[in-house]
Amino acid sequence: MSAYARPTDLATALELVRQGHHVLAGGTDVYPGGVPSGDVLDVTGVADLRGIARGDGLRIGAATTWTDIAEARLPPALAALQQAARQIGGRQIQNAGTIGGNLCNASPAADGIPPLLVLEAEVELAATGTVRRLPLSRFLQGPRRVDLRQGEIMTAIVIPE
Numbered sequence: 001m002s003a004y005a006r007p008t009d010l011a012t013a014l015e016l017v018r019q020g021h022h023v024l025a026g027g028t029d030v031y032p033g034g035v036p037s038g039d040v041l042d043v044t045g046v047a048d049l050r051g052i053a054r055g056d057g058l059r060i061g062a063a064t065t066w067t068d069i070a071e072a073r074l075p076p077a078l079a080a081l082q083q084a085a086r087q088i089g090g091r092q093i094q095n096a097g098t099i100g101g102n103l104c105n106a107s108p109a110a111d112g113i114p115p116l117l118v119l120e121a122e123v124e125l126a127a128t129g130t131v132r133r134l135p136l137s138r139f140l141q142g143p144r145r146v147d148l149r150q151g152e153i154m155t156a157i158v159i160p161e
Contacts, residue, residue, distance in 0.1 A: 002037065002038055002039055002040065003021075003039040003040070004039075004040045004042065005021060005039070005040070005041050005042065006041075006042040006044070006045045007041075007043075007045060007046060008045050008046060008047065009046060009047075009048070010046055010048045010049065010126070010153075010155070011128075013041060013043055013046050013049075013153060014126060014127060014128045014151070014153060015128065016039075016041045017041055017127075017151055017152070017153055018127070018128050018151040019039075020038070020039060021038075021039040021040060021041035022038050022039065022040055022041065023041050023043055023104070023153055024040050024041060024042050024043070024101075025042075025043050025044055025049075025062065025063050025098040025100050025101035025104075026044065026063075026065070026096045026097040026098040026101045027042075027096065027101070028089065028093050028096055028097040028101070043062070043063050043100075043153065044063050044098070046063060048061065048155070049061045049062050049063035049064075049100070049153075049155055049156075050063045050064050050068070051064060051068070052064060052068070052069070052072050052074070056161070057158050057159050057160045057161050058074070058075070058078070058158070058159040059124075059156050059157075059158050059159075060099055060156060060157045060158075060159070061100075061155070061156055062098065062099065062100025062101075062103075062124075062153070062154040062155055062156055062157065063098050063100060064098060064099050064100075065094065065095060065096065065097060065098055065099075066085040066086075066088045066093070066094040066095075066097050066098075066099070066102075066112075067085070067091075067094045067095050069081065069082060069085040069099060070082055070085035070086045070094065077119065078115075078119070078159070080114075080115035080118065081112065081115040081116065081119070083115075084111040084112055084114070084115055085111075085112070087111060088102075088111045088112075099112055099157055100154045100155075100156075100157070103116075103123065103136065103139070103140075103146070103154065103157070104146055104148060104154055105144065106140055106141075106142070106143060106144050106145055106146050107143070107144065108143045113136070113140065116136050116157065116159070117136055117137060119159045119160075120135065120136075120137075120159075120160060121135075121136045121157050121158065121159045121160075122134060122135050122136060122157070122158045122159075122160075123135075123136055123139045123154055123156070123157055123158075124154070124155045124156040124157070124158060125139075125148065125149070125152045125153070125154055125155065126152065126153055126155045127149065127151040127152045127153075128151065131155070133158065134147065136157070
């Protein structure tokens with residue numbers, strides 16, 4: 001029997017993915033193909049994975065929805081990303097779909113990928129006790145293939161100043 005978990009903290013999410021749960025963030029690319037098999041980890045309840053923060057560049061949590069991105073007050077350089085966010089599916093997809101899910105799915109039709117590549121975005125990947133960051137261009141390895149290691153969760157997309 002499969003289990004469904006929706007933790008509210010990153011440490012619990014990382015432990016569950018280490019145990020073999022399959023990460024789900026929005027599910028808009030997953031559910032059209034059927035219900036996922038195995039244990040499912042819904043990361044949309046993890047507050048640390050949501051939102052947009054300024055600091056050393058711009059950090060977008062991986063579970064941030066397309067609606068959040070479309071409606072945020074962002075620098076003009078991110079206009080193409082916001083335009084993509086407004087054009088992804090219908091309003092229901094924009095409300096549920098996440099930027100991290102879009103990238104981890106690595107669909108050749110992923111609307112968020114081109115503007116993020118132009119912005120030289122990096123992805124932040126975490127596992128229990130480790131965090132690594134790499135350019136989105138290296139994270140994406142081909143259609144539906146990414147450099148996501150066993151036990152890792154994408155935690156953020158970082159856009160340099």
